Amino acid sequence: MKKFAIAAALGALTVSMPAFAAGEVTGNVTVNGTVASKCQFTTNSATITIPELAGTDGKLLASTVNGQTATLVGWCNKSASTIAVNATSLSNTSVATAAAGFARVVDFAATAKAYNGTALVGTASDANSADATAGAAGNVTMFRGDITVELSAAATAADTLLTAGSYQGNVAVTLTPAA
Amino acid sequence: MNAKFILAVSGAALLAPAQSFAATTTPPATSVQADVTVVGRVASLCVLGTPSSPQIDVGQMAATSGTRVGKIATLPAQSVVLDGSFCNFGGTMLTVDATALTNLDDGGVAPPANFARAVNYTATASNWAGINAAATTAALGDGSSATKTGLGGTQGTPKLSAINLEVSNFTVPTDSLMVSGRYQGAVRITLGPAGVE
Numbered sequence: 001m002k003k004f005a006i007a008a009a010l011g012a013l014t015v016s017m018p019a020f021a022a023g024e025v026t027g028n029v030t031v032n033g034t035v036a037s038k039c040q041f042t043t044n045s046a047t048i049t050i051p052e053l054a055g056t057d058g059k060l061l062a063s064t065v066n067g068q069t070a071t072l073v074g075w076c077n078k079s080a081s082t083i084a085v086n087a088t089s090l091s092n093t094s095v096a097t098a099a100a101g102f103a104r105v106v107d108f109a110a111t112a113k114a115y116n117g118t119a120l121v122g123t124a125s126d127a128n129s130a131d132a133t134a135g136a137a138g139n140v141t142m143f144r145g146d147i148t149v150e151l152s153a154a155a156t157a158a159d160t161l162l163t164a165g166s167y168q169g170n171v172a173v174t175l176t177p178a179a
Numbered sequence: 180m181n182a183k184f185i186l187a188v189s190g191a192a193l194l195a196p197a198q199s200f201a202a203t204t205t206p207p208a209t210s211v212q213a214d215v216t217v218v219g220r221v222a223s224l225c226v227l228g229t230p231s232s233p234q235i236d237v238g239q240m241a242a243t244s245g246t247r248v249g250k251i252a253t254l255p256a257q258s259v260v261l262d263g264s265f266c267n268f269g270g271t272m273l274t275v276d277a278t279a280l281t282n283l284d285d286g287g288v289a290p291p292a293n294f295a296r297a298v299n300y301t302a303t304a305s306n307w308a309g310i311n312a313a314a315t316t317a318a319l320g321d322g323s324s325a326t327k328t329g330l331g332g333t334q335g336t337p338k339l340s341a342i343n344l345e346v347s348n349f350t351v352p353t354d355s356l357m358v359s360g361r362y363q364g365a366v367r368i369t370l371g372p373a374g375v376e
Contacts, residue, residue: 036208037208038208039210039211040211041211041212041213043213044211044212044213044214045213045214045215045216046213046214046215046216047215047216047217047218048215048216048217048218049218049219050217050218050219050220051219051220052219052220052221052222053219053220053221054221054222054224054267056224057226058224058226058265058267064219065219068217070215072213072215074211074213090217090218090219092221098337099336099337099338099339100339101265101337101338101339102267102337102339106219108217110215147213149215151217161265161267161337161339162221162267163221163267163268163337164221164222164223164224164267164268164337165220165221165268166218166219166220167218167219167220167221168216168217168218168219169216169217169218169219170214170215170216170217171214171215171217172212172213172214172215173212173213173214173215174210174211174212175210175211175212176208176210177208177209177210178208179208
């Protein structure tokens, strides 16, 4: 019964073929796709360790902070994306308030530079780690590569001694894809 | 019946591409963030400021006339300031080690009866904690047992201060006559963690 049914169907096709030969028709399937504008970090954390912040006079030795670097890795797949930096001051993690004549906070500036391979494609800085806001964002072109973060301009309140203990700060780097 | 069926199919056909289109709409761009943690350390440190004077010269110590001639005169207190002294951590104290003045020129030979070759005094270091560090020497007439130590109170927080050292209350054992010559003593001030000598 099955074989018969198939044969009948083939027969029906054969019979109908001449009708198509009279004029070909074409159907099109359009394939559309999009790639969203994105940025991503493939290395999204790093640590800068400063063994000793103070000099023998007990005051901040700025050279121990300035010039310190760390490297993140990321990419953006569309030009006119942006990079921004928000630095947070180093503060003593065990002392809530500083005694008279002493400081428990070290301010600094931070600069992030994005590279596509070895080519610099964008930069941004935050000159004020004491506020909670990021510095002005900078444009980055399409890139895939290192994002270096460098510290500078370390300072404490004038003529103060640093309170002993452990300190921690942060530099947040934000990549925002182009719209 | 058929007409309605065809319309229904057509409607489905119209809807299907619309749903497909929505599925491929570009989502809104979102920011991504990475963090560089910055850690540092400041070691515990105490520093004594430079003394305002490297030495105290009390001058002529024996009375040269009057009822106390040959015995120690009334000597004024002497002070030295160590400005800019600090510890950058809490729990610190001052220690004073005072050594009596003894005669430099007599070769250390024990003096004859009624004479002494030592001058005692009180050294007090203040302006650090609630309790000053003070030591009163108690050398014997021959100059032995010349050093005494005094501990101050504990300073609970970091402090920057001008520490004041006062040397006063000069006396001679048993108020004896003083052997002539040059005399020298010493005061050592130590600033550091409490409980560590």
